[in-house]
Amino acid sequence: MTFRVQEFSTEYLDVGGSPDVQIIGIWGMGGIGKTTLARAVCSNYQQSFSCQCYLEDVRSKKKKMVSLQEQLLRDILKQPDIKVSSVAEGTKEIKKRLGSMKVLVVVDDIDDADQLDELAIEHESFGPGSRIIITTRDEHVLNIQKVDKKYKAQAMTEKEGLKLLSWYAFGNDYPNKEYNELARDMVDYCGGLPLALKVVGRLLATKKSKTIWESTLDKLRNIPDGKIHEMLKLSYDGLLDDHVKGVFLDISCFFIGLGIGFVTSILDSCSRFSVEAEITTLCDRCLLYIGEKRELRMHDLIRDMGREIVRAESPVELEKRSRLWHSEDAKSVLRNESVSTFAIKRCYVKYM
Ligand SMILES: Nc1ncnc2c1ncn2[C@@H]1O[C@H](COP(=O)(O)OP(=O)(O)OP(=O)(O)O)[C@@H](O)[C@H]1O
Ligand SMILES: [Mg+2]
Structure with missing residues (x-):
């Protein structure tokens, strides 16, 4: 990793070099190490910028653009109470307020160039010497004028x-x-x-x-x-029993991002066994990890693998799947009077 951070930093990031703002894209397939590289660069170059901001999982937070904009403004301006009322206002504020600061910003995992527009990721938005790193699985997203350099994340030797x-x-x-x-x-x-x-x-x-x-x-x-x-x-x-497999599927479908205590209490109440040992097994197998706030976290490719297992139980008939994690799917099955037999063990329903 040290070698990759150095290679990326000297050839692409050019820290302390050009006073221009530079926008650098990292692209490569899922699981190849883009996030790991971007995080390592941030921790290595903390001292070289007046402020840093790491926007994670942008793709999955599409609907939460305002909160990403707020995070960018708050982290850079160091004002934890900044609020933004709409995406348009957020874009305007970023353009207006960050222009004099030398920042390192990471926009991790985008899948659409519009996300960059909404976050006002352009040269004029940041101060001299700033560096903006964008990561994506899709190289095409980086084929826009404002991206100065592209780095292809390489598989391990x-x-x-x-x-x-x-x-x-x-x-x-x-x-x-x-x-x-x-x-x-x-x-x-x-x-x-x-x-x-x-x-x-x-x-x-x-x-x-x-x-x-x-x-x-x-x-x-x-x-x-x-x-x-x-x-x-x-x-x-290779997991040893159906219970631990079930806990893995439950977490991948419903509980990522939630506190371990909360999830354990829900799952314990649904089963004769305590799930604590299962959670430890899943962490040992690197299928799950616990975040800084004691929340359950899973790499999105592992989450997708879990959801794919459930989807494959019945690709067409939703009622024959064991779990439904989209509220709309659950509602449509529950409303369908012609369905008389369900395989569903758990579903997520959002009441509005
Ligand atoms: N150089 C490395 N040394 C050790 N572990 C690594 C290295 N690079 C990546 N990993 C591990 O591999 C896993 C996948 O890496 P990462 O999340 O960075 O991939 P990614 O390219 O960002 O994937 P995605 O496109 O799904 O976001 C992580 O669990 C990470 O810890
Ligand atoms: Mg990533």
């Missing part, structure tokens, strides 16, 4: 991948001797994708047998290139 896999599988920087070759093949079949290497490494950490490594490798070999969901699903398939 064999050496880096081997180190990461070994760390999660063996707790070491290198594989146990007898697993050397298997581990190299594993890195190759995971396509150097750090997210897959982490999850597969953790899956195999518990399997102290070469036969299991070989059979996992066989499964990986049959997954077409780039099908990261299927790689990640190996970890779900």
